[in-house]
Amino acid sequence: MDIARLWRQQPSNIRLLGSRCRSCGVLTFPERVRCAECCSSELQAYQFKGDGELLVATTVYEAPRGFVDQVPYVAGLVRLVEGPIVAAMITDIEPDKVAVGMRVEMVTRRICSSGADDPIVYGYKFRPVAHHD
Amino acid sequence: MALGSSVGVIGYGGYVPRFRIDAAEVDRVWKGPGMRPNGRVFKAVSGPDEDTITIAIQAARNAMKMAEIDPADIGAVWFGTESKPYAVKPTSTFVADAIGALPFSAAADWEFACKPGTEAMRAAAAMVGSGMSRYAMCGGADTAQSRPGDALEYHAGAGGAAFIMGPADESLAVLLGSTTYATNTPDFFRREGRSYPSHGQRFTGQPAYFHHIESAVARLFDELKVGPEDFTYAIFHQPNYQFPLRVGKALGFRKEQIEPFILTNMVGNTYSGALLLSFAYALDKVAPGDRILLASYGSGAGSDAASFLVTDRLAEVRSRGVPVQYYIDQGTPIDYAFYARYTQKIKLT
Numbered sequence: 514m515d516i517a518r519l520w521r522q523q524p525s526n527i528r529l530l531g532s533r534c535r536s537c538g539v540l541t542f543p544e545r546v547r548c549a550e551c552c553s554s555e556l557q558a559y560q561f562k563g564d565g566e567l568l569v570a571t572t573v574y575e576a577p578r579g580f581v582d583q584v585p586y587v588a589g590l591v592r593l594v595e596g597p598i599v600a601a602m603i604t605d606i607e608p609d610k611v612a613v614g615m616r617v618e619m620v621t622r623r624i625c626s627s628g629a630d631d632p633i634v635y636g637y638k639f640r641p642v643a644h645h646d
Numbered sequence: 647m648a649l650g651s652s653v654g655v656i657g658y659g660g661y662v663p664r665f666r667i668d669a670a671e672v673d674r675v676w677k678g679p680g681m682r683p684n685g686r687v688f689k690a691v692s693g694p695d696e697d698t699i700t701i702a703i704q705a706a707r708n709a710m711k712m713a714e715i716d717p718a719d720i721g722a723v724w725f726g727t728e729s730k731p732y733a734v735k736p737t738s739t740f741v742a743d744a745i746g747a748l749p750f751s752a753a754a755d756w757e758f759a760c761k762p763g764t765e766a767m768r769a770a771a772a773m774v775g776s777g778m779s780r781y782a783m784c785g786g787a788d789t790a791q792s793r794p795g796d797a798l799e800y801h802a803g804a805g806g807a808a809f810i811m812g813p814a815d816e817s818l819a820v821l822l823g824s825t826t827y828a829t830n831t832p833d834f835f836r837r838e839g840r841s842y843p844s845h846g847q848r849f850t851g852q853p854a855y856f857h858h859i860e861s862a863v864a865r866l867f868d869e870l871k872v873g874p875e876d877f878t879y880a881i882f883h884q885p886n887y888q889f890p891l892r893v894g895k896a897l898g899f900r901k902e903q904i905e906p907f908i909l910t911n912m913v914g915n916t917y918s919g920a921l922l923l924s925f926a927y928a929l930d931k932v933a934p935g936d937r938i939l940l941a942s943y944g945s946g947a948g949s950d951a952a953s954f955l956v957t958d959r960l961a962e963v964r965s966r967g968v969p970v971q972y973y974i975d976q977g978t979p980i981d982y983a984f985y986a987r988y989t990q991k992i993k994l995t
Binding site: 604638 | 664693694695696697699700703704731732740743744746968972976987
């Protein structure tokens with residue numbers, strides 16, 4: 514991955530940082546420079562909690578370069594409790610145990626690496642919510 | 647180092663990856679004569695999307711959940727590891743970024759085989775105690791390396807823990823004092839560019855692990871004018887199940903003071919994470935008023951010893967964190983083939 518792009522996306526990838534429009538209040542993920550709803554450029558950083566619900570999921574067996582060492586893995590869409598929908602990999606669960614509607618939480622994991630001379634891409638994935646007493 | 651009880655732990659968190667391999671499965675593949683550990687041993691194995699950075703981040707996030715502080719008040723994030731994903735680029739900047747402590751926070755990695763976490767803890771305590779920073783985070787994490795078939799492979803696990811040091815009046819456990827003892831001892835090392843560490847077999851015992859821990863703890867006893875009877879529990883570095891019991895016995899501790907917080911048989915020896923993970927596991931279970939001795943060991947070689955007094959605050963904040971037991975209970979067994987794949991013993995490229 515291009516280093517400048519990786520650096521630019523890091524706040525969203527590692528911290529799940531998005532944007533809130535000062536004009537209309539809409540929350541977006543990842544960070545934007547202009548509001549997708551009202552086109553205002555008055556946006557502020559917004560820290561998402563990382564909690565959400567799995568809307569849809571599929572299991573990937575034939576992966577693109579950089580992801581091969583993780584197959585089979587689950588990719589899905591997660592609706593964050595604040596509203597935005599995020600495309601992400603689902604981790605810490607066997608593919609046949611994944612259920613639409615399950616509550617998930619964000620974790621930071623290795624996403625991919627294109628080679629030993631390139632940076633490792635770290636970013637958000639979602640895992641089943643940790644239940645404990 | 648006696649700090650006059652001015653510094654302590656204000657939050658902590660542990661993390662253990664979910665995969666487990668049974669030492670009997672390692673034995674099935676290699677049949678090493680005399681290498682199979684006594685009793686049942688499971689060690690934690692990091693998944694294909696995990697490494698020391700992701701383990702440290704999760705432990706740090708769990709510590710932040712408990713502490714509920716403004717990350718901008720953390721003046722240092724220092725993690726110890728001997729399995730850095732990058733040879734050059736700090737693990738700790740990832741952790742500090744993930745918890746929101748950057749940019750006005752020191753961030754660096756520490757290395758001293760299995761004991762850089764307590765080295766970082768002493769420095770973090772000094773930073774807070776000196777007034778340089780209100781809070782400082784320290785920790786240790788490893789995806790412990792071991793050569794296939796080597797004695798280390800039966801125990802070398804994966805996991806880590808993070809601690810936030812802060813003022814004593816906010817602390818769940820006050821640091822009463824600490825000492826260190828180090829020599830230039832070549833008992834265990836990993837050369838540049840090598841994938842697996844080398845070790846001096848039985849040399850890693852008496853002149854290394856036992857001598858250093860016993861020396862550090864004896865000095866702590868002397869400085870604080872205490873003895874083994876003054877501690878509710880003692881937590882020693884855990885390369886296996888037997889060593890902490892043996893060193894504790896030599897120092898005058900009873901088995902009941904040591905055994906409750908040995909994790910090696912459940913998650914393996916998590917190298918830089920081992921002692922601090924056990925400390926986190928202990929804090930999940932101890933009561934206010936309990937006094938805890940910590941003694942790390944790092945090959946090369948050295949030991950840090952510390953005394954902590956648990957405060958009433960622990961009961962108030964403990965439920966905000968994620969107990970280490972939760973991660974222990976998530977254990978998912980894998981066989982040697984998946985273990986070899988997940989720990990990159992099989993190279994795809």
